[in-house]
Amino acid sequence: MSLNELCISPPEASPKKKHQRKSRIFSVRLLGYLAANALWDAPTSGKHIRPAWIAYLGTDQELRPFTANFRGGQPALTYSGKTLAMPKKSAHRWVTQRVPGASVTMAYLPELFHLEPAIVDEHCRFIFAPPRWWVEAQAATLTAEFGDDAHDAARAALFTAFLDRRTPMPIVNDLRFHLQLYRAALEASRNHPRAFGHAGRDGSHLSGSHDPGCGLETPLAVYLSQDTLRRFIVEQTALFHQQELAAGRHRFAPPRPLLPLPTGQLEQLCLDFAFG
Numbered sequence: 001m002s003l004n005e006l007c008i009s010p011p012e013a014s015p016k017k018k019h020q021r022k023s024r025i026f027s028v029r030l031l032g033y034l035a036a037n038a039l040w041d042a043p044t045s046g047k048h049i050r051p052a053w054i055a056y057l058g059t060d061q062e063l064r065p066f067t068a069n070f071r072g073g074q075p076a077l078t079y080s081g082k083t084l085a086m087p088k089k090s091a092h093r094w095v096t097q098r099v100p101g102a103s104v105t106m107a108y109l110p111e112l113f114h115l116e117p118a119i120v121d122e123h124c125r126f127i128f129a130p131p132r133w134w135v136e137a138q139a140a141t142l143t144a145e146f147g148d149d150a151h152d153a154a155r156a157a158l159f160t161a162f163l164d165r166r167t168p169m170p171i172v173n174d175l176r177f178h179l180q181l182y183r184a185a186l187e188a189s190r191n192h193p194r195a196f197g198h199a200g201r202d203g204s205h206l207s208g209s210h211d212p213g214c215g216l217e218t219p220l221a222v223y224l225s226q227d228t229l230r231r232f233i234v235e236q237t238a239l240f241h242q243q244e245l246a247a248g249r250h251r252f253a254p255p256r257p258l259l260p261l262p263t264g265q266l267e268q269l270c271l272d273f274a275f276g
Helices: 015-020 058-069 134-166 175-191 228-247 264-268
Strands: 004-007 026-035 052-057 075-079 093-099 102-108 123-128 208-211 220-225
Touching: 004 058, 026 058, 052 058, 058 093, 058 102, 123 134, 123 228, 134 175, 134 220, 175 208, 175 228, 220 228
Parallel strands: none
Antiparallel strands: 004 026, 004 075, 026 052, 026 208, 052 102, 093 102, 123 220
16 A cells, blocks of 8 residues: 555455355545544544545546445545545535546535525634635735735635634624634634644544645634633734724724625635636
């Protein structure tokens, strides 16, 4: 098994039927996966990893049988010995996109990755992993105003829009505030990884990894009760207003919905690295 290989070995036929088919191994190249069981209704039986997002590369001949078995619940083994499995019945969205010399198949949970949530419930929960191409494009328009902070400002605008769609709380419509809010979340991830967590950090709900070629920004899992989110926004708003008044600014833009986008762009903004 090569370094990035992901393999499925279907169960062999019964002894009476072994002569009717050959045993096969289906393999593709794993580009990455992210798991965050606490953020969705993931099956808890067994020790398999249940990806909230996964992407893999192969030829059409490799992808078709692999995906059919994987979607059917067959576990797949990674080079490092981890076993990934998809629930037979899940809300994952499956997308295949052609790239030079091959195709990429990706499965993900829209409820965690799309900007617009299906419902607003008692928890604010999502995985923030914008494509790098989008961040770079937005940062180019912000460089004159934000300088070296332009990339963080671009990420902050989208991050705050995710929060805005998941809370009834008004959010100050000022990109400087969005930048403060985003950086406060990154700072909180060091001490409260269950609320704002990066993959691999102790205590984080998020695990997994991805090939840099996927083009995703470093993923951040957000899992907050509505009350905790309200306190976070109130505290950061008060701090922002204090800093603005100290700087002599006395007028603030009225709160309104942030980053309005047509529905057709949601997948591109929030996930699909291959569509940039």
